Amino acid sequence: GQRRQEEGPGALTALGNPKENHGLRFSIVGGGPGEPSQGATAILFAVFVRYNHETDAALWHWHNHSNADNEFYFRYPSFQDVHTMIFVGFGFLMVFLQRYGFSSVGFTFLSAAFALQWSTLVQGFFHSFHHGHIHVGVESMIDADFCAGAVLISFGAILGKTGPAQLLLMALLEVVLFGLNEFVLLSLLRVKDAGGSMTIHAFGAYFGLVLSRVLYRPQLEKSKHRQGSVYRSDLFAMIGTIFLWIFWPSFNSAPTTLGDGQHRSALNTYYSLTASTLSTFALSALVGRDGRLDMVHIQNAALAGGVVVGTSAEMMLTPFGALVAGFLAGTVSTLGYKFFTPTLESKLKVQDTCGVHNLHGMPGVLGALLGVLVAGLATHEAYGDGLESVFPLLAKGQRSATSQAMHQLFGLFVTLIFASVGGSLGGLLLRLPFLDSPPDSQCYEDQVYWEVPGEHEDLAQGPLRAEELETQA
DSSP: OOOBOOOSGGGGOOOSOHHHHHHHHHHHHIIIIIHHHHHHHHHHHHHHEEEOTTTOHHHHHHTTOOGGGSHHHHHHHHHHHHHHIIIIIIHHHGGGSTTOHHHHHHHHHHHHHHHHHHHHHHHHHHHSEETTEEEEOHHHHHHHHHHHHHHHHHHHHHTTSOOHHHHHHHHHHHHHHHHHHHIIIIIISOOOOTTOIIIIIIHHHHHHHHHHHHTOOTTGGGGGGGSSBOHHHHHHHHHHHHHHHHHHHHHHHTTSOTTHHHHHHHHHHHHHHHHHHHHHHHHHHHHSGGGOOOHHHHHHGGGHHHHHTTTTTTSOOOHHHHHHHHHHHHHHHHHIIIIIHHHHHHHHOOOOTTOHIIIIIHHHHHHHHHHHHHHHTOOHHHHGGGHHHHOHHHHTTSSOHHHHHHHHHHHHHHHHHHHHHHHHHHHHHHTOTTSOOOOGGGTTOGGGTSOOOHHHHHHHHHHHHHHHHHHHO
16 A cells, blocks of 8 residues: 655655656647647637537527426536545545645546546537537536546556656546447447446546556656655645545435435445444554554545445445445455555456555446346335336346346446546557656655745655666666
8 A cells, every 4th residue: 555654854755857758758748638628629629619508598498498407407516526526536635645735636626627627528519419510518517527537447556656748648548438338338338337347437447457558667766765755745635535525425316317216326325334434443553553544444444335336326325335335345345455555466467556456456347247136126115106216227128137137247347447448548649758757766756847845845856866767787
């Protein structure tokens, strides 16, 4: 997992003069994927994107709707919560690295903002393309945020080892594959996955892990001293955890059918999160030295309850089922951080900075399998007339519960294939020599890409000159 380091000059062993090395490379973002991609997106927006009937002044009033019926009032509260999770939750969860706080929050901001624009186009082509135009409203904002979530999960696996131009290139590819995978699952296979255990968590995690494997750095030891956290950085990361934890019920229920489905999704997520938190605290103390808690476990594994019910939250999981699922997810995630992450690096050569395999990968797969189970148990008696909103094909008699369960399982398989192929392709793209990849000795370091205020800078300059000379020698 992430190694602890005490604060002090030793923790800031640093970098030659990173600005000299990278000032030039960073300009790639200005003249590379940054501006042209914004220009291209703007042109595509001008040609294709239009307001939908809920947002267009003429269309809305032409139908004489009451304003209270506008989708905005039902969906916007959920959207606000999801939006906070993407920018505050994910952004701050990643600031545990002692010298990478600006980049964690800043590049989350950059990648997500780009992903929102690009996914509006990609998802629009797949889901809301009529008469030659993409029609957008509050639901497209939620969908785009979900897509940005997957991109940020992948970012977590390569955090500290990539530059902003590389991240934009990754987002460019990943958003397309996310849209395609989501279309295959939700529209073709008619799989249920409202909270995205498969489409967001498993996809984002395995895309990032395969990417990390392709970008494997055998010399990363040179930056190990910066890979740990310090007291303050761990405290900041807890801000991300708490925001994510509070709003996760909104995340899983945001796209579900209004009424009982949305209500049930929030409730199931709420109970699952409490269970994963309790199991994480218990297990962290159990496997920790002298029965002490590990902040890495608490920051991450406590959230696994939200991931694990992503697929089944809108189903009749039952409150007890939600508790069991959350307990299992917290357990698997904590054990993953303690035992599996070190093995992942030493044996499989996957350098997973944030441990996304433990928070999103394994709990995402577990959530998909839970969805298979709960879908297979669905009956007309349990759901009554509500069966149509949860499993429309079952209600119409076009599918049996077993068939739906098999489709759910196949959906997981498809997701893992898309993620693996996409991650491999992304890794090859990100290895292009003209991109802004930091050298092995300057990973996890803000100064490579940011103007860092005084105290940090002075401490960093001295020791690094020495380090650089040693390397040359």
